[in-house]
Amino acid sequence: MRDNVNGPRYVNVVHSCSADAGQAVTEIVAQIALEKTRFVLVFIPSTMEPCDVAEALDRALGGVPAFGCTTAGQITPDGYAHNSLLMIAFPARHFRCASILYDQLDPMSIEDIVSATTKHAMRFRHSEGWERFALLFTDGLSNQEDILASTLEAALGDLPIFGGSAGDGLAFERTYVLHKGRFHANAAVLLLLETNLEFRGLTFDHFLPTDTQLVISDANPEKRVVYEINGAPAAQEYARLVGCPVEELCPEIFAENPLLVLHKQRHYVRAISDVTDGQGLSFMAAIDDGLIMTLGRGKEILNTLRTGLDQRNDSGQTPDFVLGFDCVLRRLEIEQKGLADLVSERFHEHHVFGFNTYGEQHRGLHMNQTFVGVAFFGPERRHLT
Structure with a gap:
């Protein structure tokens, strides 16, 4: 495992390669300060049973909300992984969130989704000086990501939305989203986030x-x-x-x-x-x-990756960390070309954490073979792309 002493300052990122869900959850939760944590994102490998992970999270988190999904691979502090349980803990000092579960995507009621989303956003009290964006995790086998992403963009107006579709390796058999510690199929989770950190969205392909x-x-x-x-x-x-x-x-x-x-x-x-x-x-x-x-x-995938992750704010600072949604087909090509170790090094250097998706969502669009992310800087000015 690479040295992660110089890891992110504003989130705690931990992972376990244990094959046992209970042991993996115990290992990662032991490394975070629950009393300082507002919520966690959890990305699970296809080798783990979601119900086992949910039960272990319920025992270990002490009421801290957990969101996330099953994945087609993980991006850990060590780079690409296939069988790693990844957790990102977001501290209350820098983050607030409100969540909504859309528990039936097919068939989908656009009117109900718009109504529920707008009401939910209005009830989420705004913190002075903090800015907002949204994260979206969607069942990757629902075939509803396109209409859901465009519907949510219309409902939330100028609020930027970034996200990824849940996966299960390349089996294309079962995918789940995680909402408050419970896994759901044919569903999606929207997180409205507030932060006092500077952030900007990024997206690129090759x-x-x-x-x-x-x-x-x-x-x-x-x-x-x-x-x-x-x-x-x-x-x-x-x-x-x-x-x-x-x-x-x-x-x-x-x-x-x-x-x-x-x-x-x-x-x-x-x-x-x-x-x-x-x-x-x-x-x-x-x-x-x-x-x-x-x-x-x-195009040459390493060059596009390097250029895409080379983000700086107006003060010339590089991101503290990047929450990344990377298509599984990008990873497949990278592995086929023998570039996985080099890409993992790039992710490690730029503090990229997240998962491999069945599709990516960026500002109302659902796409494939793309990297979508949110780069976080210190608590200064904020820029959106």
Whole structure:
């Protein structure tokens, strides 16, 4: 384990690699000052049973609220991890929060979500001199992140929202969000946060559009499945466009050859998760008939990571820490290229903590193969991007 003496000043970040949920929770809670903690974020590996973690948290936290989700991987003080239970403790001196659980995403009532969110925000008393933003954790298999993110942006107005979709490795079988120590499926958790720290949002990816465009000619938007591209079977046409035999299509190919959509003069990734039995393509974000997409090609991922994390405030200070939501497909590509140790070093140097997602949310948009984060500085001026 790397030396973490020079870790963040304003949060306490702890993790355990124990395979036993009870032991892991005991180990991490022993390292935080509960009496000074306002709330904790907990990101759990796919190897742990959520109910076991919930029971252990209930015994150990002494009433401190716990939020978070299951993950497709963790970003710990040591960098990337697969089987580590990660906890970030937010002290009352610098943070306040109010939470809301949306316990039924599919089917979703937009009217109910807007009403509950606006009322909740109004009841959250504002602390003088503190600024607000929101964190969103969503069931990554709900297929509702796109509409939820845009709905919440409309409900909260200028309040910036950052978040990630819960995962479970690359199994795509079960994902849960954590609200006040209990795990929920088909659900999402919104945290309204106030802080006296300076903060700013950041988002970046490592893809450029090519000259190759395509049209989604047959799709099921509710299931995020594309049956035809350019009038041909979707998997067959995609394989032709990327120069790969259709039988060799796999997450690694999808990660290196993403499909992009153009929104407000910027391209965003709509990631493919797998090939269906009928030679369709399953996507991890919104898709629709008639959508024009562009084939993407990767840039050098280490350079984009270095540039993206090189944040400074107006005083020239670097962040105390970065809360990060990093797509699992980015990590898959990084590991496939043998760059995981180098990326972990970068995360360690920049005090990046968080998890690998099934999708990322940034200011009303749901996207894939992107790094979204919130960088925290000392308690000075605040900037949003």
